[in-house]
Amino acid sequence: MNKWEKSVLHEGTDFLVFQSYHDDKTFALVGAVCAVSGIPLDTVLEVFGEYFVQYCFRHGYDQLLRTLGKDFISFIQNLDALHANLQRTYSKLRPPSFRCERKDADSVYLHYFTERTGLHPIVKGVVKVVAREIYNQVAEMEVISISKQQIEGGLDQEHVIFLVKLKDIDKKKILDNCLNVFQSNGSQTSLNTSHFCKAFPYHIVFDENLEIKQCGDMIPKILHMCLKANTSMTTLFDITHPPMKFKLENILTFINSVFYLGVKNNKNAETRLFLRGQMLWIDDLRLMMYVCSPRLSSLLELKQLNIYLSDIPLYDVTRELILLNQQRIAEIDIAKKLDETTAELKITSRLLAEEKQKTDNLLFQMLPQKVADELKNGRTVKAEKFADVTVLFSDIVTFTDIAAACTPLDIVRMLNELYQRFDARTSEHDVYKVETIGDAYMVVSGVPEAKKVHAQPIAKFAIDMIKEASNVKSPATGKPLQIRVGIHSGPVVAGVVGVKMPRYCLFGDTVNTASRMESHGEPGRIHISPTSYSLLKDDHYVFRDRQCIEVKGKGSLHTYFLVGENGRLLSEPEDIFRNLTILKNDIPVNGSVTETVSYDNYNDEITPIKINVVLQDDGQIPRNNSNIVDRETKNLKTRSRTSTMCNLL
Structure with a gap:
């Protein structure tokens, strides 16, 4: 039995890929691994982080991870978006949030936010393997601080700041020195507001007071209302992910996250409409732009929300995602059923083996x-x-x-x-x-x-x-x-x-x-x-x-x-056969000095009693009985509660 099997046996739980488990079970399993292996908790978590990346590589996610970002920083900055995508498959996923802040050319501060405390060593393992396997870099990590962050309207977060030093780094992978020559090309090709709102039908621009300054053409249509100038975002939407109150400072904290806004006016509808997109802070204008798309995953949702594929721009991959997800839902259902069936088969196989053993034991009792x-x-x-x-x-x-x-x-x-x-x-x-x-x-x-x-x-x-x-x-x-x-x-x-x-x-x-x-x-x-x-x-x-x-x-x-x-004589019944000759090693016990024992049937105690017997030749002993032994045993009956036997020791 390997250490993993011992750990699962120690913890008493089997695990399925598509099944979600409470954190208590996760921590119990980690504790079992520590107990079986004798490795400290932080080391186990860090090794798990390293193993998890390798596990993802082996199970079809390697291409996705290798194309997530052109360099280490962009990889980290896009992890939140990746987690948001994975939530479509793993609906009970409670992902962390990551944000990078450059310190200098060779190091960055990595901000890690999570509502699940104590798991930050996993991040160290993940980051080290990503840097080594994807970007051919060596990452040295140091925990700078661990604190509790109060997110108004959301769950308290553990905020861990790592200092990540990247050795032998190709600076071209971090610093993007390529400038966009069209940024200073003048205003002759600038889009006016009307064209911009038509080209990007799902966007909202709001200021520091959360008042809407501009929106795409489809926003009023999906809200089923005409928007007035300076309408507050909080009257129309609430932020469902990350969990927080709709405040600018909260948004800036999780600026790398994918933001889900729920439409308030259709809360009672069969299916609530959500927008999914990215918050972009325009610093020189002091404005926040939310570029988004309707969060739709199936044709059924389109029908329930009275939205059509034609309402989604051709460049928006939401169209393809809806169609692909239809197929993916079916595949996941099959995979989940297969996973569950496999687990049931394992249990059934184990029970069958136990029953077979019982059957064999019963059969071996009936037959050799x-x-x-x-x-x-x-x-x-x-x-x-x-x-x-x-x-x-x-x-x-x-x-x-x-x-x-x-x-x-x-x-x-x-x-x-x-x-x-x-x-x-x-x-x-x-x-x-x-x-x-x-x-x-x-x-x-x-x-x-x-x-x-x-x-x-x-x-x-x-x-x-x-x-x-x-x-x-x-x-x-x-x-x-x-x-x-x-x-x-x-x-x-x-x-x-x-x-x-x-x-x-x-x-x-x-x-x-x-x-x-x-x-x-x-x-x-x-x-x-x-x-x-x-x-x-x-x-x-x-x-x-x-x-x-x-x-x-x-x-x-x-x-x-x-x-x-010898040493184990039965208590004879009181019958006429007590007078028969006693034989030991085919010799009648009738000569020299011998020892007689009384065997107590109730307490198994043996009490030796010496008697004298007259020596005779075998030919002189009557074959029907032994009167010599008979005489001696008669004397012994008064000296013991039970019958007596001769025992040559």
Whole structure:
């Protein structure tokens, strides 16, 4: 993720080109950039100013900027007019105003007016790039003063004065020494007032008292009135841009700005008429001349204002602008919709990716990831044979009675709580949950990825299952649940069954035998087959020897109860199987001095208790039970609140 993406993420907002944003968001973004980059605020703003000019160059404004002025000063003097034009596209633009005042041949004072305070470092960045890229000059800038300027009738402005020094400057680019030879050609070709007013139908000349001294032929027509001599400008117009009261000193402050005058007598009309033009101060006559044109942007406005194209002089580009703007409006609408659609697509794409991830997670819970990926890619999943796996089945003791005594909703809640606990343990022990049917829970290790060590994870998982089940209470009795667990190891065939609702299933005698181990098991105990026992007996697990039992469909099998591992023994239920021989590393625990531990099911504390056991040979131990261990465990029952286990440490 780059720094811009980090900044947007830090600020929490995405940005569209044709969308306007409150300054709070702009400053928040700038603050985020400062926080991410560690760069001071003024430096970030100045760098942004430099980047902004380059951005404009890359996005089609380079020719416009390079032809804005013949030299640096004329470029700055015409920025206000450029901003006024851009307001047609960006209607909520609040542009600054610029004015140059020459200090000497190599430097100028740059006056910067804005209602948005604190952004003047951007101007430094913009000016430096403009001087370097357009005029091949090096601009050195220094802030001379920053003050608040009160503009009567308008918003308070921040007035910043820069001293701009231009190095290696070609003076011909600044000083225009070419004189107009016709300026002193006498008066024989001078236009009289009548001809002037006809040639320039949209102009107004007024004095220092704002009284009209002269106007073009079209001014009375668009005002729908005959003008009397010395009519005040303020009775006919108000200045809408720059925002200010109609006073001469205000006009002189923003003399480089494009001035918009709104006609007062049609305020209630469907469309108000505005004049757009330039104020020219004629110093020797002490007069101000406003050269303007009707501000029209569409054919619809012409119709609403009852103005025709013929009312606009042929030399006035307003004609072309109206026609071009009609086309531009359509293009902007398309671009804006495209921009918005692109942003929506990005959001939709991100949401789609999130939903796809959720779908994949759900699919991976139903099917192994390897199998799910094959199905997603449209490939057929072939059945696989796994030579060595360990399968576990479990069910809830007296589930039928619980279901009969409780509502279906209570049963669902109980199973959901129990299976959530089991599911969490599957991830911990890296075993695969095959399915749940009612109260039956089936897991396997060694599928879908073959493993050399597969019985041990299942054994650890089974021990945790017994403990987790005791933490869930029966809705019928309020007592902890008991489960039966059966484990068997052997070969299986695994594959996907079904199309509409594909399931990953295991087949083979190993599955049947594991199910038989569970059905022939006992409440609260882990019943394992001789095959699984052979894989676990040397790994510090503790068993009780159940001896041979008749298993449906299997005949006589020598089975075992897994009761724990070193340091982690289960609390055995109070049943007859507590008297069975305890096996550790395939050796009956019946000789020398050993340690017995009691495992408290409530607080998981282990209390060692030493007992003495008479040493006997294996051949002397009866195969049906161990009376030695039985005698010793009887003694221990009075020394612990819970049942006891033997634990060789």
